[in-house]
Amino acid sequence: MTLAQPAPPPHGAESRAADPRAALARMRALATSLLVVMALVFVAASAAEARWPWLAWVRAFAEAATVGAVADWFAVTALFRRPLGLPIPHTAVIPRNKDRIGEGLGRFIADNFLTARVLDGQVRKLDAAGWGAAWLAEPGRADALARRLAPAIPALLRAIPRETREQLLGAIALAAIRAVPAGPAAARVIDLAWRDGRAQPMLDGLLDGAAGYLASHEDFVREKVSEQSFKWLPKWVDRIIADRLTQGLIKAAEEMRAPDHPWRLELANAVQGFAQRLDHDPELMAQADALKLRLLTHPALLAEINAAWARVEARMLQDPAAANAAIAERLTEWLKALGAWLARDVAVQRRLNDTARLIALRLIAPRRHDIGRFVAGVVAGWETRDTVERLELQFGRDLQYIRLNGTIVGGLVGLALYAVSRVVGWG
Known part of the structure; x- marks a missing residue:
């Protein structure tokens, strides 16, 4: 049995026009359906185990898969909202910490992307003038x-x-x-x-x-x-x-x-x-x-x-x-x-690239913390509901795959534990 993997990105105009909300809803429905199926299998296997003892293996898999699915559903849901609307502590993580997330994102960008060392190395690799010449040379x-x-x-x-x-x-x-x-x-x-x-x-x-x-x-x-x-x-x-x-x-x-x-x-x-x-x-x-x-x-x-x-x-x-x-x-x-x-004047390319590097080092690097605060301010200005929706649409499908994988992994772990218990005589 293989773990669920994110489907490869679709191609073509039709896939580009796909509604991300519809795609998220389909993945959420699939993960929830698998949870319901595992719960029903657990109930059915428990009821019929006395007649068909081999169903104990099925029950062990379904029981652990249901627990794993519920745990992952709770974890994924708790990121964006309160599960079932209950005031459980440390849930609705993103809405409650939106401003702190923005500040952390700003600091992360400033300290890991906009330092003089990183900017100098990346701009040197970029070859902005050569890239611009090649881009303009492409037909149309x-x-x-x-x-x-x-x-x-x-x-x-x-x-x-x-x-x-x-x-x-x-x-x-x-x-x-x-x-x-x-x-x-x-x-x-x-x-x-x-x-x-x-x-x-x-x-x-x-x-x-x-x-x-x-x-x-x-x-x-x-x-x-x-x-x-x-x-x-x-x-x-x-x-x-x-x-x-x-x-x-x-x-x-x-x-x-x-x-x-x-x-x-x-x-x-x-x-x-x-x-x-x-x-x-x-x-x-x-x-x-x-x-x-x-x-x-x-x-x-x-x-x-x-x-x-x-x-x-x-x-x-x-x-x-x-x-x-x-x-x-x-x-x-x-x-x-x-x-x-x-394209033909290498000396000009070198001068333009050096100019771009100097601009990055003299204008961007000294103001990296200002840029970080700007990012934090932009995030703080977002409506909480809009922020949650944006993040969920961006990462929601991958999180639903986590739910699917959690269901399968939970079932396999439950099956393995049941097998060990039978071998050592605990079951």
């Missing part, structure tokens, strides 16, 4: 998170007064820009654009534009050459000089389209040298930051930020559904990019 995660966040953003912004909102958004934008050093950032942009060849089409376009401008403004060039030439020179000489100057400049612009042109190579060296200076020269970096601050504090920029947000806000109010869809789409792109960046 970023999209689902963006869809959940998107509707909350406009609602949150609308809840803030307009003037405060404009100041807040402007401050966030300016703080984000201020936090980025201007020199190194500009150096990386210039170096990336030039090194990957993205600036070459723009340079070719500038050369073509310059050649086209010269070709279409030959009269202007002649006029300027005539103004600067000697008065005694004939006009036709000025025209020849102007034409040759114009054609020479156009030809030079066309020749510079060649990737290996000396002037183009010199320009590339100059641009790369300037980018390196922006990234390493303290004086030039300071000048770049000063220029950035002057631009950031310019009233025209602040007005443009507010105007841009006003346009965005107007579109959100006109068509909230479209706004949510647009926000969700952009958030999805950002979240995917964030996940990919975290």
Whole structure:
């Protein structure tokens, strides 16, 4: 005979939707039914033992099983309420000690989960940045998170007064820009654009534009050459000089389209040298930051930020559904990019994990007793009836299995004692 074991957790949508109260009621009915059955078997075996002596073994099992079932029923019931409503001492343990249980739970959490040693070890194992990157990389995660966040953003912004909102958004934008050093950032942009060849089409376009401008403004060039030439020179000489100057400049612009042109190579060296200076020269970096601050504090920029947000806000109010869809789409792109960046940049993962560990050690560990008192306060604020119901729904089914096992174990112990008594001649 095997002891009753908790059934494995059911699977599927139907089991997830099961009512925990109904499940508890079924388990309670099963345990009570087994108690009643054992009591009836005991009565029947006692009545028929004189006619069929072998029923003494059945009676011994049923008698002990009934005692075990009643004892476990009393113990389980006494945790949550008074058995049969009788004022028996040390019953209704949870209702009478709810506040003390909350205090003990708070102390247990503070002393066993929130100490500096435990937090440091657990946060080190957690690898929050790696977990976040892997989570965002799973198909549909970023999209689902963006869809959940998107509707909350406009609602949150609308809840803030307009003037405060404009100041807040402007401050966030300016703080984000201020936090980025201007020199190194500009150096990386210039170096990336030039090194990957993205600036070459723009340079070719500038050369073509310059050649086209010269070709279409030959009269202007002649006029300027005539103004600067000697008065005694004939006009036709000025025209020849102007034409040759114009054609020479156009030809030079066309020749510079060649990737290996000396002037183009010199320009590339100059641009790369300037980018390196922006990234390493303290004086030039300071000048770049000063220029950035002057631009950031310019009233025209602040007005443009507010105007841009006003346009965005107007579109959100006109068509909230479209706004949510647009926000969700952009958030999805950002979240995917964030996940990919975290996944490939081990150094960033290490810094984020170190930051999480420091936050845990500096913010959570010193306040662990406050957190414990908070837990105790939350439990103390619960209604006694609600607390009992929550705990019973959480652990009640397992406690009913204890009743079932107590019935079976009690019967086996009674059977063993009866067998011993027969062997030694006590029965």
